[in-house]
Amino acid sequence: xxxxxxxxxxxxxxxxxxxxxxRAIADKIDHLISRDAARTGGRAPTYxxxxxxxxxxxxxxxxxxxxxxxxxxxxxxxxxxxxxTVDTLDWLGRGFGIRQGAAYFLDDRGTAEVDEQIxxxxxxxxxxxxxxxxxxxxxxKRASGLSDHSLNMLxxxxxxxxxxEDGASETDGAGTPDGN
Numbered sequence: 001x002x003x004x005x006x007x008x009x010x011x012x013x014x015x016x017x018x019x020x021x022x023r024a025i026a027d028k029i030d031h032l033i034s035r036d037a038a039r040t041g042g043r044a045p046t047y048x049x050x051x052x053x054x055x056x057x058x059x060x061x062x063x064x065x066x067x068x069x070x071x072x073x074x075x076x077x078x079x080x081x082x083x084x085t086v087d088t089l090d091w092l093g094r095g096f097g098i099r100q101g102a103a104y105f106l107d108d109r110g111t112a113e114v115d116e117q118i119x120x121x122x123x124x125x126x127x128x129x130x131x132x133x134x135x136x137x138x139x140x141k142r143a144s145g146l147s148d149h150s151l152n153m154l155x156x157x158x159x160x161x162x163x164x165e166d167g168a169s170e171t172d173g174a175g176t177p178d179g180n
Contacts, residue, residue, distance in 0.1 A: 009146035
């Protein structure tokens with residue numbers, strides 16, 4: 001099976017399950033690319049963009065798009081498992097904002113710790129964005145001191161209102177000529 005790369009070349013598709021360590025590294029790269037895409041509106045970075053980002057951080061060429069692709073697929077163009085250096089994995093991690101990149105890819109405990117930290121940072125980022133809305137701040141002030149039961153009811157109500165508004169925005173302009 002072959003796949004078409006963005007640069008117009010055809011490459012062999014990655015096997016479904018590359019061997020052990022290569023598969024683990026590929027899965028972690030996939031996870032990081034998915035997180036990156038979620039932060040940037042759903043568009044995953046290309047291998048070239050990742051290589052450019054990493055090489056800019058390094059101030060020199062330390063990784064190629066082909067190396068990133070091979071690691072992400074868990075197989076080289078020759079069908080072998082990639083065997084990256086610690087330095088390569090370190091720079092790859094740094095390209096995703098992970099200071100000790102190689103440890104992220106080689107130590108499952110380190111991976112879990114970093115993922116937990118990233119989750120917390122994402123939550124703080126969401127909170128910071130929400131707190132920039134004066135209506136949200138006003139609601140939080142009013143909700144402060146409510147019982148757990150009342151807070152849960154408020155959460156359910158907020159979710160329901162969000163669902164209704166999302167549904168209404170999808171039909172605005174599409175349902176009737178006047179948008180109603």
